[in-house]
Amino acid sequence: METSYTKLDEISEQRYSQLVKKVQSSPWRQCYHIQPVTGLLNDPNGLAWYNGFYHLFYQWFPLGPIHGIKYWYHLRSKDLIHWEDFGVALAPDRDFDSHGVYSGSSIEKDGLLYLFYTGNQRDEDWIRHSSQCLATMNKDGKIVKEAAPLIPGPPLGITEHFRDPKVWKGRNGYFMIAGAQKQTQLGTALIYQSSDLLRWDYRGELDVPWKTKAFMWECPDYFELGDNGILMLSPQGVETEESVNTNIYESGCLIGKPLNEETLVFDSDQYQRLDYGFDFYAPQTFLDPSGRRILFGWMGLPEIQYPTDRYGWAHCMTIPRELTIKGGRIRQNPVKELELLRKESICETIVLEDAGYKDPGFYGRQYEMKVQILNQNAGMFEINLRQNKQEQTTIRYFSKDRTVCIDRSISGEVFAEDYGLLRKARLERELEEIHIFSDESSLEVFVNQGEVCFSLRIFPRETGVETEFIAKEGWVKAVIQKWDLKV
Ligand code: FRU
Numbered sequence: 001m002e003t004s005y006t007k008l009d010e011i012s013e014q015r016y017s018q019l020v021k022k023v024q025s026s027p028w029r030q031c032y033h034i035q036p037v038t039g040l041l042n043d044p045n046g047l048a049w050y051n052g053f054y055h056l057f058y059q060w061f062p063l064g065p066i067h068g069i070k071y072w073y074h075l076r077s078k079d080l081i082h083w084e085d086f087g088v089a090l091a092p093d094r095d096f097d098s099h100g101v102y103s104g105s106s107i108e109k110d111g112l113l114y115l116f117y118t119g120n121q122r123d124e125d126w127i128r129h130s131s132q133c134l135a136t137m138n139k140d141g142k143i144v145k146e147a148a149p150l151i152p153g154p155p156l157g158i159t160e161h162f163r164d165p166k167v168w169k170g171r172n173g174y175f176m177i178a179g180a181q182k183q184t185q186l187g188t189a190l191i192y193q194s195s196d197l198l199r200w201d202y203r204g205e206l207d208v209p210w211k212t213k214a215f216m217w218e219c220p221d222y223f224e225l226g227d228n229g230i231l232m233l234s235p236q237g238v239e240t241e242e243s244v245n246t247n248i249y250e251s252g253c254l255i256g257k258p259l260n261e262e263t264l265v266f267d268s269d270q271y272q273r274l275d276y277g278f279d280f281y282a283p284q285t286f287l288d289p290s291g292r293r294i295l296f297g298w299m300g301l302p303e304i305q306y307p308t309d310r311y312g313w314a315h316c317m318t319i320p321r322e323l324t325i326k327g328g329r330i331r332q333n334p335v336k337e338l339e340l341l342r343k344e345s346i347c348e349t350i351v352l353e354d355a356g357y358k359d360p361g362f363y364g365r366q367y368e369m370k371v372q373i374l375n376q377n378a379g380m381f382e383i384n385l386r387q388n389k390q391e392q393t394t395i396r397y398f399s400k401d402r403t404v405c406i407d408r409s410i411s412g413e414v415f416a417e418d419y420g421l422l423r424k425a426r427l428e429r430e431l432e433e434i435h436i437f438s439d440e441s442s443l444e445v446f447v448n449q450g451e452v453c454f455s456l457r458i459f460p461r462e463t464g465v466e467t468e469f470i471a472k473e474g475w476v477k478a479v480i481q482k483w484d485l486k487v
Contacts, residue, residue, distance in 0.1 A: 004061070004068030005099065007092065011063065019063065019312055026311030028441035028459055031366050031487035032341055033299070034058070034075065034083060035316040040065050043164075043219060043282035044296040044317060045072055046089075046106035049289050050113045051139045054080050056296060057089055057115075058317065059103055065314035067302065070100040072117065080294070080320045080337045089115075089143055096121055096131050096149050103219060104132075105166040105284065107174070107197070113137040114197050116176065118163035119149055128160040129153065132178060134198070151192065155202050157183050158190065164219045166284070167197070172261050176200060179217045179233070187217035187235055191264050203264060206231070210254055210269040214238040219251075219282045222259060222266075225293055225325045229258035229266060232274070234282050247419055248301055251275065251283050253330055272329055276425040277406060277445070277454035278416065285323065293323040294335060299442060299455050307413040307459040308441075318455055319437055319444055327428075331450035334437065342368065342483040349374075353475035362467040362482050364438065369467075369482040371434040379473030383434065385443060386411070386464035393443060393458050395434060402427040404447055404454075412460035425452040 002011060019038040023029075035041060039062040046057040053076040060073040074089035090101040097119035104117035114136055121129040131149030154162035161181035168175055176192040189206040206220075214235035221232040232253040256268025274283060275297065283297035300306065300315035308314055321332040346361040362369065371383065379399055384392040394407040409421035427448055435446040445454040469480070 002063045004064075004066050006063055007069060008062045008071070008088065009091075016062075022312040026308055026313060028308055028311075030316050030439045030441060032081070032485060033316040033319065033439050033442060036060060036062075036073070036313055038062055038312060040067065040314045041073070041317070042067070042070075042298050042300065042302075042315060043103045044284045044298065045103050045117070046113075046115050047284050047286035047294070047296060048106045048108065048113060049286070050106070050108050050137075053078060054288070055106070055113070056083070056317075057106075058298075060088075064312060065306070065309040070102060070120070072101050072115070079340060080335055081340050086141065089137075090117060090135055090145070094119070094145065096129075097133060098122070099128075102130075103164045103282070105221075107167045107169065109197055111139065114167070115143070116165040116167050118165065120163070130160050130162045132165045132176070132200075150198065151200055151202075154180065155190065158188075159183060161216050162190070166219075166221045168222065170259075170261050175222070175261070177206065177220045177222050177231075179220050181216045185215050187212070187214040187237070189217050189220045189231070189233070205264070206259075207263065207265045208254065208268060210271060212238050212271075219284065221284055223285055223287070223293060224258050225323060225330075227258075228325055229256050229268070230254070230325075230330070231256075231266060231268070232283060232285065247278060247280075248303055249281060251281055251297065255325070255328060255330065270328070274330070274332070275453050275455050276423050277456040278408060278419075278423060279442075279457045280318065280455040283318075292335070295321045295323055295332065297455065299457060301416075304416045304419075306457065307415055316442065321450075321453075324450070329451070332453050333446055333450035334435070334444075338368070338437070341485040343486055345481060345483045347479065347481040349477070349479050350469065351475060351477045352469060352471035354472060356468055356470040358466060358468050362480060363465045364467075364482070364484055365440055365463070365465055366485045366487045367436075367438050367482055368485060369436045369438070369480065371436075371469075372479045373431050373433065374477045374479060376431075376471070376476040376478075377474040378471040378476045380471070381431065381476050382470040382472070384466075384468040384470070385436070385438060386458060386460055387466035387468060388460065388462045388464040391460050391462065391464050392466075392468075393456075395436075395445060397431045399430070402430060404431070404452060406445065406454045406456060408456060408458060411458040412464070415459070423454060423456075425454070427451060
């Protein structure tokens with residue numbers, strides 16, 4: 001029987017097809033989200049536009065729904081929607097990555113795509129050793145690993161929690177930011193610099209005034225948007241104001257002036273949570289040829305069991321989102337290419353006064369829906385999604401404090417209940433628009449043109465297709481448009 005450190009090439013083809021079959025028998029398989037053929041998917045890695053294609057890699061453990069020995073899995077696409085499957089890109093086949101090819105990023109140079117990743121190694125005493133490593137991919141898709149890590153270990157004062165290199169081209173050469181933990185058990189980010197992507201000088205810790213007790217900063221990503229410098233990160237152990245009913249870990253970003261490449265000062269203490277839903281972590285961004293900053297996130301969380309585990313698989317990616325900045329805050333909206341999935345559409349203007357409304361035209365499982373509020377004076381407006389006789393997922397808006405809530409207490413099979421079954425976020429302005437993407441076992445909700453988003457998995461026990469709109473304590477006038485999606 002396999003363990004979490006059994007490698008793919010140690011099992012027979014027959015055993016692998018058994019694993020695939022088990023996954024294929026699963027309810028809740030997604031229809032337009034990236035998901036693993038078997039086993040567990042986590043972070044997006046190495047996102048790039050290279051050689052005429054979008055490339056996405058992800059963290060993969062093939063043999064079951066656990067965080068075992070990790071691989072990079074490779075997909076590519078012309079349009080961010082339809083993906084070609086290239087299977088394993090990087091396997092844990094060297095001493096220095098023998099216990100996992102961990103997360104990282106990519107950058108193009110001289111016609112090659114440089115893939116930076118963390119080599120995770122355990123010694124005989126099970127002590128972790130982390131190094132930052134390189135592989136390059138050429139235009140034929142051939143991937144070659146460097147013989148030795150470029151950065152063999154953490155600098156002084158840093159524990160072996162040292163990983164997730166993100167590389168970009170700055171004003172004075174190439175920079176790498178890596179997530180780390182200090183000997184004092186506090187999270188941090190380290191900066192390295194290089195002129196050729198091969199030899200890296202340690203520059204020091206990022207100097208950021210933001211105060212947090214987070215014990216590890218995973219998956220840092222630095223980029224510039226307009227005149228702003230943005231540090232996206234997945235800080236573990238961050239304490240937030242909304243500390244009740246919150247996720248085990250969260251991802252957020254700091255927004256400030258661009259990084260000072262001389263002093264490493266990144267002057268920001270403006271932390272913004274990136275997603276208010278239940279299942280979102282370790283996002284990564286990249287720049288596409290038209291200059292858009294595009295994000296993919298892992299629609300899942302570490303250390304949580306999911307109902308699909310018993311069918312041998314776990315998790316999926318979010319849909320791609322375009323990032324913009326407005327009023328000093330990041331906005332996230334589905335990329336335009338998602339319109340390629342649209343089929344028939346239905347559009348209606350409804351006026352509801354202390355009443356509920358259903359129309360089978362708005363039913364479905366794989367759909368996109370936009371609800372635009374034209375006018376309202378209701379105390380509460382509610383949309384029940386993916387409803388059957390016993391189950392539904394509710395989006396609820398309270399005008400009094402401009403709060404949007406997502407309730408998954410009766411969405412289907414209950415899981416992660418220790419972390420609460422309700423999430424909420426407060427809007428800057430009144431509710432104007434709710435934009436929803438529903439797939440077999442997920443909902444992604446973008447409110448007021450991406451001011452707030454919620455990503456969540458749901459596991460209805462019976463097919464849930466109905467949609468119900470309810471206004472209470474007043475009336476709501478809204479335009480609802482829904483598209484069935486090609487799957
Ligand atoms: C984040 C993370 C990364 C690490 C990878 C391992 O989810 O823990 O820090 O590189 O996953 O799969």
